[in-house]
Amino acid sequence: MSQNQILQSLIAENLVSDPTGARGRLLKEAARLFREKGYERTTVRDLAAAVGIQSGSLFHHFRTKEEILKAVMVETIRLNTALMQSAMEAADTPRDKLRALVRAELESINGQTGEAMAVLVFEWRSLSADSQAEVLELRDIYEALWLDVLGLLREQGALLAEPFVVRRMLTGALSWTVTWYRPERGGLTLDGLTDQVMAMLGFAATA
Amino acid sequence: MSQNQILQSLIAENLVSDPTGARGRLLKEAARLFREKGYERTTVRDLAAAVGIQSGSLFHHFRTKEEILKAVMVETIRLNTALMQSAMEAADTPRDKLRALVRAELESINGQTGEAMAVLVFEWRSLSADSQAEVLELRDIYEALWLDVLGLLREQGALLAEPFVVRRMLTGALSWTVTWYRPERGGLTLDGLTDQVMAMLGFAATA
DNA sequence: GACAATACCAAGCAAGCGCTTGGTTTGTAA
DNA sequence: TTACAAACCAAGCGCTTGCTTGGTATTGTC
Structure with a gap:
C-alpha cells in the first residue's frame, strides 16, 4: 500500500482529518506554527490568521487551544503507526525490518509530517496530564513494533545492547535529526542517512 | 582534578556563579522550574517565589526574564565543557576517550546539572536569535572535543559511520535519556548505561 | 423556497503577564 | 555614627492572553 493509500484509508475511517478540509488545514498550520514558535508563543490569533478566520471562530472547531495541540499529536501518531506497520511488513529479515523502521521514522520526522513530529517531541510538556496519558497509549502501539524487531536481532546476536x-x-x-538534517542542501539523502544510522549500529550497508 | 575543584576554579574566574550565592541559587531554581514547566509557563512570580523574594526584585539581578534563561545556558555549557575536557584528558586510547565523553555527558544530563542541560535542549527556541548565536559559539568548543575523538576512531576502522x-x-x-533514565529505580547505573551506549556503537564492554 | 444546522464575525471580558516605579531595609566600611 | 550602595518590597501599569458572547452569513436538505 502506498503512503497516500494509507492516508486515504485513515481519513475514510475518520482517524485523521482530511488535509484539504477546514479542520485538516488548521491542524497543518498549527503544527507549522507550534514547531516554529513553540506552543506557548503561538497565540490563538496566530492560528486563526494562518487559516484566514477570526480568533473567536477557532472555538467553533475546538473547545480549547490545548485540544488543537492534542489533535495534532494524536493524528500524527495514528498516521505514522500505520506507515511504520506497512513499511515493516514489506521487509523480510529482522535486519531489513529494522532498516525499514529507521527509514520510516526518519521520513516521518523529516518529511511531510515532520512539523507535527517535532511538535510531538518538543511540546510534550504543554499537554495536560490527562492528554499525555491518552497520547501515551497510542505511542505504546508503535513502540511495540520496534521492540519486537530489536528483540529478534538481539537473539541473533546482531545487537550487543539491550533492545529497550x-x-x-x-x-x-x-x-x-529534525534540528540539523537538511536534505535540500548537502549530499546526504534519506537513504544515505538511514545507512549511516545502520552503520552506527554496526550493520554495514547492503549493496 | 575533581569535579568540585573544577567548579571552584570556574567560580574563582567568575565564569559560573557560586550556587550558594543569591545569583547562583536563583539560576538553580530557574533551571528546575524551566525544566519542570517550560520557560514560557514559568512566570517571574514563580521564579521570585522560589528564592523567597518579590517578583520585582528579580529585575535588580537580571534585566529581563530571558537574561535568566541565557545565564542558565551559558553557565551550564561553561561548566560541562570544563568537565568534559578534564574527563577526556584522563583517558589514553581514543576508545577510552570516547567512553569518557559519553560517561561525562550522561552525567551532566542526569546528574547535578541535569535540569540545566534539559533546559539547554528543550528551551532553545525561547532564546532570542542574538542570544542563540552567543551560546552556539560556546557549544562549538566542546563539539570539537567529540569530533576529534570520533575522527581518530574512524581512522582506526572502529567506526563505520561518519563522525559528524x-x-x-x-x-x-x-x-x-533525560526523559526516561531514572537511576534511582531500576538497576541501570550510569556506568551500566555508558556500557550500553558503547555496546550500541559496537564496542564490547571492558572487563 | 423554507428551514435548520454549520460556519463564521465583531467586540470585548477577566485574568495573567513582564516589567517599572518610588521608597525602605540591610550590609559594609570609614 | 555616618555615609552610601546593594538588596529588597509594595503597588500597579500597560499589554496580551485564551476564551465568550450575541449576532450574521453560508451551506445542505427536503
Whole structure:
C-alpha cells in the first residue's frame, strides 16, 4: 500500500482529518506554527490568521487551544503507526525490518509530517496530564513494533545492547535529526542517512 | 582534578556563579522550574517565589526574564565543557576517550546539572536569535572535543559511520535519556548505561 | 423556497503577564 | 555614627492572553 493509500484509508475511517478540509488545514498550520514558535508563543490569533478566520471562530472547531495541540499529536501518531506497520511488513529479515523502521521514522520526522513530529517531541510538556496519558497509549502501539524487531536481532546476536535501551537511544537520535538534517542542501539523502544510522549500529550497508 | 575543584576554579574566574550565592541559587531554581514547566509557563512570580523574594526584585539581578534563561545556558555549557575536557584528558586510547565523553555527558544530563542541560535542549527556541548565536559559539568548543575523538576512531576502522553524523546522533540519544533514565529505580547505573551506549556503537564492554 | 444546522464575525471580558516605579531595609566600611 | 550602595518590597501599569458572547452569513436538505 502506498503512503497516500494509507492516508486515504485513515481519513475514510475518520482517524485523521482530511488535509484539504477546514479542520485538516488548521491542524497543518498549527503544527507549522507550534514547531516554529513553540506552543506557548503561538497565540490563538496566530492560528486563526494562518487559516484566514477570526480568533473567536477557532472555538467553533475546538473547545480549547490545548485540544488543537492534542489533535495534532494524536493524528500524527495514528498516521505514522500505520506507515511504520506497512513499511515493516514489506521487509523480510529482522535486519531489513529494522532498516525499514529507521527509514520510516526518519521520513516521518523529516518529511511531510515532520512539523507535527517535532511538535510531538518538543511540546510534550504543554499537554495536560490527562492528554499525555491518552497520547501515551497510542505511542505504546508503535513502540511495540520496534521492540519486537530489536528483540529478534538481539537473539541473533546482531545487537550487543539491550533492545529497550537501543530503542530509546534511537528515539532520541532520530528525533534530533529534525534540528540539523537538511536534505535540500548537502549530499546526504534519506537513504544515505538511514545507512549511516545502520552503520552506527554496526550493520554495514547492503549493496 | 575533581569535579568540585573544577567548579571552584570556574567560580574563582567568575565564569559560573557560586550556587550558594543569591545569583547562583536563583539560576538553580530557574533551571528546575524551566525544566519542570517550560520557560514560557514559568512566570517571574514563580521564579521570585522560589528564592523567597518579590517578583520585582528579580529585575535588580537580571534585566529581563530571558537574561535568566541565557545565564542558565551559558553557565551550564561553561561548566560541562570544563568537565568534559578534564574527563577526556584522563583517558589514553581514543576508545577510552570516547567512553569518557559519553560517561561525562550522561552525567551532566542526569546528574547535578541535569535540569540545566534539559533546559539547554528543550528551551532553545525561547532564546532570542542574538542570544542563540552567543551560546552556539560556546557549544562549538566542546563539539570539537567529540569530533576529534570520533575522527581518530574512524581512522582506526572502529567506526563505520561518519563522525559528524555519529556525534549528532549521540547528541540526540544522550539528551533523550533525560526523559526516561531514572537511576534511582531500576538497576541501570550510569556506568551500566555508558556500557550500553558503547555496546550500541559496537564496542564490547571492558572487563 | 423554507428551514435548520454549520460556519463564521465583531467586540470585548477577566485574568495573567513582564516589567517599572518610588521608597525602605540591610550590609559594609570609614 | 555616618555615609552610601546593594538588596529588597509594595503597588500597579500597560499589554496580551485564551476564551465568550450575541449576532450574521453560508451551506445542505427536503
